[in-house]
Amino acid sequence: MRSRRRSPELLKLQIDFRLLLQTSLEDFNIHSIQKVLENKTELIAIASKLDEFPVGEIDHLFFKGLSYTVNAFYLLLEFYNNRLLAINGADILKSASEMNVDLLSDILKDLDKDRPSIKGLILLRDSLINVKQLNDLQVLAEEFSKISLPMMLTAEFNPYARARENNDPKEETTDGDIGIDNTLISVVFYMDRELWANPQIIKPQHLYSLHGIVKINEWPKGYEELVLSQVSTTNDEWFTLSLPIIKFTKDKEIFIDGNITLQNSQSMLEAPIAIKLLAQFKGSNIKPFYPPIIGYDQLILRVIDKNSFVYPTGYNKLNEKVLEIVLKIQNDIPDIPKEELENFIVLLSAILNYQGYCYQQAIYKDQSNISEDKFRDTLIQYLSARPELASSLVKEGVIAGGRVEINYKGIVAELKVEKKIADRKKIIEKYQKQPSAYASATAAQLSILCVLELTPKVSPPAIAAKNIFFHTPVLHGFENIQSSSKIVIIIIDGNTPNPSSYR
């Protein structure tokens, strides 16, 4: 496939040529040939640059023809000028002019004779042949000055031609722009053997190994190495990304190893950090070239450790669960108000702290008959010990015509005691609607349901983190649509027997 693309260089050459030619011809006078000849060198130089410009075959012929015309015309002028000045050897200039006319004639055979410019050149060629005396030059210049030329704003090129060439960097070119348009880099990176997919959660001050496959469709001519660096949404001093420089190779697929370390942890509520790879081809005496990259070229990550939990649950597994829930919420409801999310985390962390405490201390061991009031009072008493909660906790507030067990700054936590159903799915189905109704009434999208499950236990309970469920409730009128309300269900196993009694 061949194509054409805009060429400002070609345009500039044509305009320079046009202006200089027109200036010379307009001022032409047989009494001042010497003056016109002053432009000869420059005009021939531009004409020969046009002749050498990489354009399509027919366009090349046209510029070649133009170059022969200029040569023939100026050689003839010089011939007459030298004769005027009685300079020996002038005849050779006339012979040279005639030879250029012959070459022009040869080319004109292959050009489109219907074009006004070619018609003009044919007439000019005939006039060049017929110049017999000095006065004829005046007519010749006039004719030349009246030839309208085409303006080639685009040059033909073959975008795939270079793919067939052997890309040896020794064949260096000093022009960085030539032949780099088609170069494309594809990258696939693995971080600790996991695909560099989005988003990643990593620990601060931990060295993560990176393994990557870099594919280059075509190594651009003249470049010696490919440097992979990065741009990021954070301060570059907060992380170190170390990737080796790729030296010129004919391999289309290159395997590289590197590593990444991040210095500081982030708050859980902060936006993730994005690190995007930037590829740069470098070579001596050549300006750097930045090829486009496709593939997994952007790492979006959160740097989380225990310091990231502003409101920790006190239990590592439960902290991880909070993080998982927060990420899901941020993913499902990107426009969730930050304040609502923060209030939700405060209440969720506090209730999870109580859940962890109940499991650790077996608070409801062997208790099969706890009332909801008792459960609520104990929980509120426990929560009130947390300074960030105490003053804002509302007990049994009336919302939407019902009594809400706990309300913390608009975030509702509904408490239930279940004595008959152990199946988690059925518990969720039974109770999930009530907190969602309260949440909707307070215009909140997030709510919590905490169930104290007191059925008799014949098997040991699952760990606390496994008894936390993230659920999207079905809302009226939106039965077939994923709603933006979310509910977290926390189940506390009570009525547990002595561990030794499980048989």
Added chain:
Amino acid sequence: MLKYCTVEEYHAATSFLKILEEIKTEYKEFENDWFKIVMKKLVDSRPNFYNSDERDELFMGIYTISFDTVQQDIQLIIDFMDSRKEEDLYDVVEALNILAYFEQYKIILQQLKKILPNFKRVKLTEHFFRFCELLENIAEFEMHVPTGNADKNYLKNIIDEIEKAKS
């Protein structure tokens, strides 16, 4: 052959048009037919920046046909330009490039006058407008060359613009 170049089945039409393109290089009498079919295809389609290969090839092909064919059916290019909407700047530029290549300076000036009011000059279209101004200068100059009254200032304007763009 010509019938198959315009059938509804895309792949068949494309294949036959390619064959016709080859035939027309040997048999010039088919150039007009090829040109008409190509211009219709271009009018019926829009620039596609994700896959412009097919249209690029059609535009490219126009550069290979004779001056006489283009001159005879110049109205096809005019109609093509007139059919372009505001977001089809790329097509307008392609058409102007072709007109300049075929020395159609009078048409260029006429078309610029007609179509430019349809485009808003905003930051995104600034390049397009500057290109049109450049072409206007070229057309004004070249059109007057045969009369002996070409004003070199048009060319000087272009050089100034090029220098400005460089700095």
